[in-house]
Amino acid sequence: MSDLSLSDLGAFVSRDDDGAGRLELLVQGARCAGCMSKIEKGVAALPGVTAGRFNLTTGKLSVTFARGLGDPGLVMRQLESLGYRASLFDPAAARAQEDREGKDLALALGVAAFGAGNAMMFTVPTWAGLFGQELSPATRELMYWLSALVATPCALFAGMTFFRSAWASLKRRQANMDVPISIGVLLTLAVSFSETLQHGAHAYFDAAVTLVFLLLIGRYLDHKLRLRARSAARDLLALQAPVAMRLDEAGREHGVPVGEIAVGDRLAVAPGDRIPVDAELETGVSDIDNAMITGESASVAVGPGDRLHAGALNLSGRLILRASARSEDSTVAAIARLMEAGAQARGAYVRLADKAAALYVPIVHILAVATFLGGWWLGLGPRVALLRAAAVLIVTCPCALGLAVPAVQVTATGRLFRKGILVKSGAALERLAEVDHVVFDKTGVLTEGRPVLVTDVPALIHMAAPLARASRHPLARAVADRAGAGPTAEAVTEVPGMGVEGTIDGRRARLGRASFLGVDQGASGQTELWFGFEGESRFRLAFEDVVRPQAAEAVAALRKLGLSVEIFSGDLAGPVAEVADAVGVDRWRAGMTPIEKAGAVAALKAEGRKVLMIGDGLNDAAALSSAHASMAPGSAVDASQNAADLVFTSGDPLAAPLAIRVARAARVRALENFGFSALYNAIAAPAAVLGLVNPLLAAVAMSGSSLIVTLNALRMAFEGDRR
């Protein structure tokens, strides 16, 4: 987004039938009520804008334009002048963010809560009758009918989620947790109706709707978890490279969503921006940082005719490219194929709750059938035998099981979220807890992923600083940052891909690549800048990708958790060995291609190791998706963030041991919860078989076990921080 005044960003405005436009932006740094007021006021004052609405909770600004009007560039400049950085959402992404499912679940939850509360109101009086209190059969029947009137429609409406999922699962000839839930709810209602019609005392209308209510809480928590992680991940991507500058015939720039770029389009890429799609360089020279794609830390000089890969960082010159692939096809085809295979293997992972269900469903159903047949055979009569079988299904209905895992995972991911770690799904957390081997990518994960000035000669840095301050090149910026504030060179000219020239205290000086200063020397393999005054000796400024300060600590922490650590890098052996030594890792492999990385991860998997892959580059994407669990920093390329289970926004490698500790604690809590449920069922099921359960006991036992499981899950909020 180099020069917004010259470009047309109309592609980001979605138009309705009347021609009125709507634009969605993500605004960074607006956290207070005052910011909201300032932003809405500022945006509303713009020409063509009919309304601006800022959502303080999500940080999204939606602007509506009058018919045929609207300039997103104007909105973005206005926000910039107010002091906020904004990025555009492409209309498709904005639509995908609407949360229909969440609203439906909330409504179902509301209906179930209403049903549970009010059915209970009519049921409580009938319990008095269970203790020999005075309650005429006519009154009891009236109460049951009122209870049925409330509970039946509510349970059927609110339970639709379970019925649909159970039906879908049965059609695939499988039984998930929703099958016993659906059978339990429907059978409870049916038995209660038949009991009430026969003037019996064992009606469980309140239990049916309470069951749905408690289970919906678990379902709602699970949904919120996935939604929060998904939208946070999308926001991260929107911040990266949502806009590509396409050139029209006349050479004007138009901002378009990256997804709309077609093969053959001409694109402009400003210094500091990433290459949006695979492309061929038409005009311009520059340095390209390929660290994201190959893992190599040194930058490469490019000129017309060179092929550039999506995700590479343009360092110095403005480039005109011709797109040679669309955005979806831009990752190398082999990488994409490998990623797909990995994702499929991961889809086959059986979650903890489903494992429990696979054990639980047959046991409970066999027990219920045995109770019915056994009771009848022992002379109970078919009606009482059926009642007891129904009671078995009701008291063992997996209320606590349905809550056991979601409640734990929501608490755990909420804690990680506050520390800047996004967990994409509950299954990801379960896989992370099982990990026993960690593979790091080097560039950008263990190291900063950008060149840092390592020449420590203050006099030289001070001398070069005036020229460095005049340039926007990342290497020059690094020099300027080290030198601090000071004078800037005069009469500065910047030669793209070469360097800067200017006057310092009346003397001409140059800062740039070796050839720009007339230095003749072979490639050192190190990123470097040269500085010199006209006609005098030249000095070299060396840059290196330095190891992150917390990397060694993170590796030590992982070891302490009982994990083995290894480095897979695409870089040369020299730099990899240096980093491995600095962070204390003795097993490393260098010069790996993306396919070799994925292959090595698969080989470890074949040995029975459960691998956690941590990487950020395009070259890691395939390995990320084939590993048992994967993490990527927030600075990673789109493909890697999409492939990773967890994204840590800070880039601090200490996120890995923290996430593993929390995931393990969550697993322990979930297993404890299963233990509680099993214990409860071990007591409740025999009682039901023997006919000792009445409607009051069923209601108390069911709510009680759910409450215990939820409280146990909340303990997660404080655990795993200890080292």
Next chain:
Amino acid sequence: MTIVLLLAPFSLALALTGLAAFWWSLKSGQYEDPKGDAARILYDHLEDGPGD
């Protein structure tokens, strides 16, 4: 006990009103921006209600 015949429908009607209110609040976007809505009332030039 005949009073039950009056009280039961009455209490149900009351609870249904609550459910309807929840339905309305959900549909009208009351939960979209809890932080923002709390602050909007403090500024004269901002609309008080939730957005669409």
